[in-house]
Amino acid sequence: MRTQVAIIGAGPAGLLLAHLLARGGVAAIVVETRSQQYVAARIRAGILEQSSVSLLTEAGLGDRLHAQGQEHRGIYLQWPGQRHHLDFMDLAGRSVWVYGQTEVQKDLVAAGTAEVIYEVSGTALHDVTTDRPYVTFTESDGKPGRIDADVIAGCDGSFGPSRHAVPSRAFERTYPYSWLGILAEVAPSTDELIYAWHPGGFALHSMRSPTVSRLYLQVPNGTDPSAWSDRQIWDELAKRLGHGQDGWKLTPGPITGKSVLPMRSYVQTPMRHGRLFLAGDAAHIVPPTGAKGLNLAIRDVALLSRALVALLRSKDPRLAGAYSDTALQRVWRCTHFSWWMTTMLHTSGDPFDAQLQLSQLRWVVSSRAGAAGLAENYAG
Ligand SMILES: Cc1cc2nc3c(=O)[nH]c(=O)nc-3n(C[C@H](O)[C@H](O)[C@H](O)COP(=O)(O)OP(=O)(O)OC[C@H]3O[C@@H](n4cnc5c(N)ncnc54)[C@H](O)[C@@H]3O)c2cc1C
Numbered sequence: 001m002r003t004q005v006a007i008i009g010a011g012p013a014g015l016l017l018a019h020l021l022a023r024g025g026v027a028a029i030v031v032e033t034r035s036q037q038y039v040a041a042r043i044r045a046g047i048l049e050q051s052s053v054s055l056l057t058e059a060g061l062g063d064r065l066h067a068q069g070q071e072h073r074g075i076y077l078q079w080p081g082q083r084h085h086l087d088f089m090d091l092a093g094r095s096v097w098v099y100g101q102t103e104v105q106k107d108l109v110a111a112g113t114a115e116v117i118y119e120v121s122g123t124a125l126h127d128v129t130t131d132r133p134y135v136t137f138t139e140s141d142g143k144p145g146r147i148d149a150d151v152i153a154g155c156d157g158s159f160g161p162s163r164h165a166v167p168s169r170a171f172e173r174t175y176p177y178s179w180l181g182i183l184a185e186v187a188p189s190t191d192e193l194i195y196a197w198h199p200g201g202f203a204l205h206s207m208r209s210p211t212v213s214r215l216y217l218q219v220p221n222g223t224d225p226s227a228w229s230d231r232q233i234w235d236e237l238a239k240r241l242g243h244g245q246d247g248w249k250l251t252p253g254p255i256t257g258k259s260v261l262p263m264r265s266y267v268q269t270p271m272r273h274g275r276l277f278l279a280g281d282a283a284h285i286v287p288p289t290g291a292k293g294l295n296l297a298i299r300d301v302a303l304l305s306r307a308l309v310a311l312l313r314s315k316d317p318r319l320a321g322a323y324s325d326t327a328l329q330r331v332w333r334c335t336h337f338s339w340w341m342t343t344m345l346h347t348s349g350d351p352f353d354a355q356l357q358l359s360q361l362r363w364v365v366s367s368r369a370g371a372a373g374l375a376e377n378y379a380g
Contacts (some may be wrong), residue, residue, distance in 0.1 A: 003029045004312050006135045006149035008114050008123055008162055010039055012104055013280030013297040014155035020059060020116035020305035026312050027146050031123055039118075040109060043183060043257055045101040045294035046192075046208055047188045049380030050094040051231040054296045059223050068101035072192045074375065077365060079197040079243060079358060084365040088140065091372045092205060094379035100208050101294055103347035114335060120145065125152055125165045129263060129274030147215050150275065150312055153304065155297075157281040158266065166273040173339065175263035177201070177346050179216040180225060182233060186253020188213045194291075195345060196241050197361060204289075205250070206243070216261075218346050225258045233258075255379070263287040265335055270324040271300075284331050289345060290338035295380060300327050302370045337377040 005021055010032035018028045032039065048056075048069070058063050073095055074088040089095055108114065119140035127133045134148045154162020189206035196203045201218035208214050215237055219228075234252040243250045266285040271278045280297030303326060307319035331336045344360050347353070364370040 001029060001146065002148045003027045005150060005151045005153055005308060006031070006133070006147040007153045007155055008125070008135060009156035009160055009280075009282070010034075010036075010114070010118070011155060011157060011280065011297070012101060012108070012218060012294060013282070013301050014153070015105065015108040015114050015116070015299045016298060017060075017155060017279065017305055018060070018116075018155055019108060021185035021308060022113040022299060023059065024305060024309035024313070026309055028114070028153075028278075030114050030136065031120045031147070032116055032118050033120055033123065034118065036109065036118050040102060040105050042105075043100070043102060045288070045290035045291065046098055046206060046214060047295075048097040048099050048104075049295045051380045052098065052295050053097050054269070055298060055302050056104070056107070056216055061104075061111060064103065064107055065099050068095045068103070070207075070210075071095050071097050075192055075378070076190065076194040077361065078194060079361055080199070080242065081245065083194070083242065083245065083248075084211055085192070086371050086375055088375040088379045091215075091368070092181035092379050094375075096291070096379055098207055104294070107338075109243040117145065122200070123156070125154075125161060125276065128152060128165055128276040131275065134274045151308060151309040152276045153308075154276055154282045155280050155301070158285050160282055162276065162278055162282050163268055165276055166268065166270070166278060168253070168268050168270055168273070171265075171267045171269070175264040175265075175346070176221060176348070177218050178221050178223060178263060179288070180219045180223060180228060180233070181214065181259055182255045183208070183257035183259055184213045184215065184253045184255050185211065186213050186251055187211055188248045189248075189337075194241060195341075197345050197347070197357060198242055199242040199347060200236070201347050203237055205241055210226070214248045219260065221262060223260050225260050228258070229287045230255045261288065263289075267328070267331055267335055267337055269328060271327055272320075272324040277304055277308075277320075279327075283327075284335065286335055286343045289341040290334065290378065292338050296331060296334050299330055303327055318359070333377070
């Protein structure tokens with residue numbers, strides 16, 4: 001097979017890149033290890049920045065998002081005895097949207113613009129520093145496959161082979177805690193997300209729709225999700241989120257999913273090697289506290305699609321040459337913001353740290369500059 005861009009990975013980065021390239025008149029083929037159903041059902045991100053919503057809308061992917069997504073003006077930030085609303089529209093002129101990654105994935109599949117070969121194995125990259133790179137793999141029926149291309153886009157997440165094909169420097173931070181996340185068939189007990197600092201650990205009340213809630217608890221690394229009963233989870237969430245505080249109530253409901261998510265920051269530089277370009281989680285991971293992972297993947301491919309259209313249609317290499325440096329500026333901004341939110345809200349057991357965190361939280365909610373800084377970064 002021959003195409004212009006061979007894309008590895010059919011997550012949001014890979015499928016959106018194929019979609020944007022098709023709109024720009026550039027052909028692409030995507031290879032993916034998992035099945036289409038598996039990728040579409042993976043529960044992950046749920047918050048889209050205003051700029052991601054604008055990009056998806058301009059790319060013709062906004063109909064369901066605007067019909068079913070929920071626009072939020074801001075978030076609640078709280079600690080025991082205190083709850084404060086930060087209004088991003090007022091502070092930064094931008095909102096955020098609750099719209100699950102699963103829904104973005106469904107919209108991309110429904111658009112039908114990406115040619116995807118699902119359930120491949122043994123993906124390998126070859127000759128990435130030449131003008132004729134290629135990808136080999138084995139198809140689900142055991143037949144060997146090969147895609148010759150002008151460019152390879154590594155959109156295969158943090159466990160894929162692409163990032164290992166880039167001789168690069170990695171920056172990494174592993175945090176000493178994880179998130180126990182649940183999905184529950186119950187209407188959210190809040191109109192907008194609640195980020196809660198608590199001496200027992202951080203808690204987050206998020207949501208996926210008017211009938212589905214998503215909630216998280218800070219837990220020690222290595223926690224086994226099955227060690228927590230549903231009752232224990234709801235009791236702990238009620239305590240950390242302030243059930244009863246000023247009459248607010250957390251309504252529990254049937255838990256349909258339970259998982260533990262380790263917290264990690266990771267940046268690989270550069271994001272390009274010869275004719276191989278990395279995008280999304282293949283190049284960087286952020287802890288989910290700042291809701292940035294999916295949004296960063298969307299920004300990467302917005303930049304990369306423009307660069308590849310210019311390179312492959314107009315033979316103009318300037319945007320492709322600038323891709324890594326340009327993308328990394330935003331990656332590092334989001335990496336800092338995600339680290340800042342994470343370290344401000346997660347408890348370490350150290351009483352000195354706890355006092356610093358509370359002081360910082362008080363400053364964020366009482367200073368317009370502090371609140372605007374959080375709003376600008378969160379809303380993108
Ligand atoms: C529990 C959880 C909660 C999150 N919450 C948020 C949030 O609130 N907000 C936010 O913005 N982000 C969040 N994120 C992060 C967000 O989900 C990721 O940043 C996003 O999925 C990145 O998209 P991607 O396409 O780069 O990578 P992925 O979604 O990981 O897609 C990579 C694809 O490559 C495929 N692949 C891997 N290896 C190969 C191979 N060898 N050959 C072919 N294909 C391969 C994989 O199967 C996968 O489909 C969360 C993540 C998790 C896990």
